[in-house]
Amino acid sequence: MPSPKKIILLTTKALANALLLGGLSFVLYTLFPVAQIFAQNISGQNGKKVGKTQIKDTFGDALNLYRKTTFGDLLKIAPPLSVNPVDENASIVIEKINVNSPIVWNVSVTNEKEYLKALDSGVAHAAGSALPSDPKGNVYIFSHSTFNVWEIKKYSASFTELNKLQKDDRISILYNGHRYDYLVKQKEIVPGFNTEPLTKKTDEAILTLQTCDPPGVEENRLIITAKRMAVY
DSSP states (O other): OOOOOHHHHHHHHHHHHHHHHHHHHHHHHHHHHHHHHHHHHHHTTTTOOOOHHHHHHHHOOOOOOOOOOOOHHHHHOOOOOOOOOOOEEEEEEEETEEEEEEEEEOOOOOOOHHHHHHHHHHHHHTSSOOOSSSSEEEEEEOOOSSSOOGGGGGGGTTTTTTTGTTTTOEEEEEEEEEEEEEEEEEEEEEEEEOOOOHHHHOSSEEEEEEESSSOOOOOOEEEEEEEEEEEE
């Protein structure tokens, strides 16, 4: 049986090897984006010979990008969506109710002609409300709903099933090349004349979705409030 001293020595060596392997794995993992960008740029030369200067510049660009990337950024991987957004710069995806609609930005809520035109081609973002990229504020988006399924055009009644959303359901907003994920926190019905959901102030980054309730009837408004949880 090995002596206690030898057991301690063997244990120390095993721990040292484990730490060495762990450190090497970390270095390889964090340098992977550099190698990936470098390889993509080199392979994108359409079969042309690449000179040493070009290779040096390409590797330098990749290394500069890596230096600007934090370890947290490397770990921040967007959970996949079940659909491809219709527009990477202006769309809303609500997987639970099969919503994948364009967003028309900065639409007047008082100009009927303007917002009706916007709602024919997607959902509308209320002019004056926050944008998804703002550090805080209320992003306000509204759309039609209808009681009759056969009246639904491609995008004109995107929020018909909005009332099926429950707490912690995910809503994704695509804006200027980034994806903003929100989780539902509240669902309420307010009178049609109540403007508080649009004008409320907040120190958080929230999203408010509005449609008529019951679907197709303008007497009340169904309001969904969601909190921003991640940006990709």
